[in-house]
Amino acid sequence: xxxxxxxxxxxxxxxxxxxxxxxxxxxxxxxxxxxxxxxxxxxxxxxxxxxxxxxxxxxxxxxxxxxxxxxxxxxxxxxxxxxxxxxxxxxxxxxxxxxxxxxxxxxxxxxxxxxxxxxxxxxxxxxxxxxxxxxxxxxxxxxxxxxxxxxxxxxxxxxxxxxxxxxxxxxxxxxxxxxxxxxxxxxxxxxxxxxxxxxxxxxxxxxxxxxxxxxxxxxxxxxxxxxxxxxxxxxxxxxxxxxxxxxxx
Amino acid sequence: xxxxxxxxxxxxxxxxxxxxxxxxxxxxxxxxxxxxxxxxxxxxxxxxxxxxxxxxxxxxxxxxxxxxxxxxxxxxxxxxxxxxxxxxxxxxxxxxxxxxxxxxxxxxxxxxxxxxxxxxxxxxxxxxxxxxxxxxxxxxxxxxxxxxxxxxxxxxxxxxxxxxxxxxxxxxxxxxxxxxxxxxxxxxxxxxxxxxxxxxxxxxxxxxxxxxxxxxxxxxxxxxxxxxxxxxxxxxxxxxxxxxxxxxxxxxxxxxxxxxxxxxxxxxxxxxxxxxxxxxxxxxx
Numbered sequence: 009x010x011x012x013x014x015x016x017x018x019x020x021x022x023x024x025x026x027x028x029x030x031x032x033x034x035x036x037x038x039x040x041x042x043x044x045x046x047x048x049x050x051x052x053x054x055x056x057x058x059x060x061x062x063x064x065x066x067x068x069x070x071x072x073x074x075x076x077x078x079x080x081x082x083x084x085x086x087x088x089x090x091x092x093x094x095x096x097x098x099x100x101x102x103x104x105x106x107x108x109x110x111x112x113x114x115x116x117x118x119x120x121x122x123x124x125x126x127x128x129x130x131x132x133x134x135x136x137x138x139x140x141x142x143x144x145x146x147x148x149x150x151x152x153x154x155x156x157x158x159x160x161x162x163x164x165x166x167x168x169x170x171x172x173x174x175x176x177x178x179x180x181x182x183x184x185x186x187x188x189x190x191x192x193x194x195x196x197x198x199x200x201x202x203x204x205x206x207x208x209x210x211x212x213x214x215x216x217x218x219x220x221x222x223x224x225x226x227x228x229x230x231x232x233x234x235x236x237x238x239x240x241x242x243x244x245x246x247x248x249x250x251x252x253x254x255x256x257x
Numbered sequence: 258x259x260x261x262x263x264x265x266x267x268x269x270x271x272x273x274x275x276x277x278x279x280x281x282x283x284x285x286x287x288x289x290x291x292x293x294x295x296x297x298x299x300x301x302x303x304x305x306x307x308x309x310x311x312x313x314x315x316x317x318x319x320x321x322x323x324x325x326x327x328x329x330x331x332x333x334x335x336x337x338x339x340x341x342x343x344x345x346x347x348x349x350x351x352x353x354x355x356x357x358x359x360x361x362x363x364x365x366x367x368x369x370x371x372x373x374x375x376x377x378x379x380x381x382x383x384x385x386x387x388x389x390x391x392x393x394x395x396x397x398x399x400x401x402x403x404x405x406x407x408x409x410x411x412x413x414x415x416x417x418x419x420x421x422x423x424x425x426x427x428x429x430x431x432x433x434x435x436x437x438x439x440x441x442x443x444x445x446x447x448x449x450x451x452x453x454x455x456x457x458x459x460x461x462x463x464x465x466x467x468x469x470x471x472x473x474x475x476x477x478x479x480x481x482x483x484x485x486x487x488x489x490x491x492x493x494x495x496x497x498x499x500x501x502x503x504x505x506x507x508x509x510x511x512x513x514x515x516x517x518x519x520x521x522x523x524x525x526x527x528x529x530x531x532x533x534x535x536x537x538x539x540x541x542x
Contacts (some may be wrong), residue, residue, distance in 0.1 A: 099512075
C-alpha cells in the first residue's frame with residue numbers, strides 16, 4: 009500500500025511536475041512526520057500547562073489579598089496585549105541569556121532551557137493568561153448561593169472550589185476555552201522563529217531542498233486544518249460527555 | 258455568617274442566566290498605563306544593574322534604547338501601517354464574504370462557509386508564508402507592470418485571516434438579530450436586498466464594532482510575524498540594533514522589553530475601549 013502511494017506520487021511528479029516529496033522520499037517523509045509530532049507535542053503540553061495556569065490563576069483572582077489579585081491582573085493584561093512572537097523572543101533571547109548556563113564536554117554553551125522548553129513556557133503563559141479570563145467568567149457564573157450551600161455542607165474554601173465551583177464553571181466556559189485552545193494550536197507555528205523543528209519548520213526545510221513551495225504549502229494548510237479539526241472534535245466530545253441534563257444555557 | 262444577595266433568585270439557583278451576568282462579569286481593570294511603564298522601568302533598572310557588573314565601558318541598556326529610539330519607533334509605525342492596511346483590505350473582502358454566507362443560494366452559502374472556515378483555521382504564520390511565496394512579485398495589467406513589493410504581499414497575507422474573521426463577525430451579527438425584524442420588513446413590502454441594507458445591517462454595525470476592534474488589536478500584534486519573512490519592521494530592527502551594539506546578551510531583554518512596551522501602550526487602550534463598548538452595547542464578543 010505504502011509502496012503504491014509512493015509510486016503514484018512519483019509518477020505524478022514525472023507526469024505533471026507536482027512534487028510531493030514527502031510521500032515518496034523517505035528522508036523528507038521522516039522530517040515532516042517528526043515536525044507534525046513536534047507540533048502535537050508542543051500543543052498538548054502547552055494546552056495542559058495553560059489550563060493549569062488558568063485554573064490556579066482564576067482561583068488566586070478570588071483571593072482576599074489585593075496584592076495577589078493585582079499580580080494576576082498585571083500578568084493577564086500584559087500577556088493579552090503584547091504580540092506572542094515578541095513574548096517568545098523576550099523569553100528565549102532575553103531571559104535565556106540572563107539565566108545561568110553550563111558548558112558541555114566540547115565547550116559548547118548549554119542553556120538551562122532548550123528552545124523547545126522555552127517555546128512551551130511562553131506559549132503556556134500566553135494561552136494561560138487568556139484561560140484565566142475565561143475561567144474567571146465561568147466562575148462568576150456560579151451563584152454565590154451554591155458556594156454557600158457547599159460551605160454549609162462543611163466544604164473548606166479549597167474543597168468548595170475544587171468539587172463544586174470548578175466543575176460547574178468548566179461547563180460554562182468550555183466553548184470559550186475551545187476557541188482559545190484552537191488559537192493556541194495555531195500559535196505553535198511561532199516556535200518556527202526560534203528554530204523549534206515543528207511542522208512549519210520542517211516544511212520550510214523540505215521546500216528549501218526540493219523546490220516545491222506550492223505543493224508543501226497546500227500540504228501544510230491541509231495538515232493544520234486537519235489538526236484543528238481533530239482538536240475541535242475532541243473538545244466537542246468532551247463537552248458532550250460533561251453535559252448534565254437540564255443544566256446550562 | 259455571610260448573607261446571599263437579595264433578589265435575583267431563580268427557582269433552581271444552580272446557574273445564573275448568562276445574559277444576566279454578562280454585563281457584570283467584564284470588569285474594567287484598574288490598571289493604568291503607568292503600571293506598564295513602571296514595570297518596564299523595573300526591568301530596565303534590573304538589567305542596568307546586570308550591565309553595571311560587566312564593566313563601566315559599556316553603555317547602559319537605557320542609554321542604548323534612547324539612542325536607537327527614533328529608529329525603533331519608525332519600525333513600530335511601519336507595523337501600525339501594515340496593521341491598518343491589512344485591516345482595511347480584510348474588511349473590504351470580509352463583509353461580502355460574510356453576506357455570502359447568508360445567501361439564499363445553498364451552493365454559494367456552502368462555498369462561502371468552507372472558504373471562511375479554511376482561512377480561519379489556518380495559522381496566521383502559514384498564511385503569511387503562503388502570501389509571501391505564492392503571490393507574484395509583479396503583475397502585468399494591460400502592458401503596465403505593477404510591482405508588488407514584499408510589504409504589499411505581507412498586507413495580503415495578513416488580510417486573509419482578517420477577512421475570514423470579519424466574515425464570521427458579520428454573519429454572527431446578522432444572525433443575532435431577532436427574526437421578527439425580517440418578518441416586519443417583509444410585511445412592509447421591503448425586498449430582501451432592501452431589508453439587508455436598510456434595516457438589518459444598520460442595526461448590526463453597533464454589534465460588530467467591539468469584535469471588529471478585537472480583530473484589529475490581534476492583527477496589530479500579529480504584524481511582527483512579518484519579521485520572520487524578512488520585512489524590515491520593528492522586530493527586525495530590534496535584532497539589527499542588538500547587532501550594532503556588539504551583540505551583548507544583557508541587551509536582549511531590555512530591547513525586546515521595549516518592543517513589548519510599545520505594543521502594550523498601543524493595544525491596551527484599544528482593549529479597554531472594546532470592553533467599554535461591549536458593556537455599553539451588551540454584546541459578547
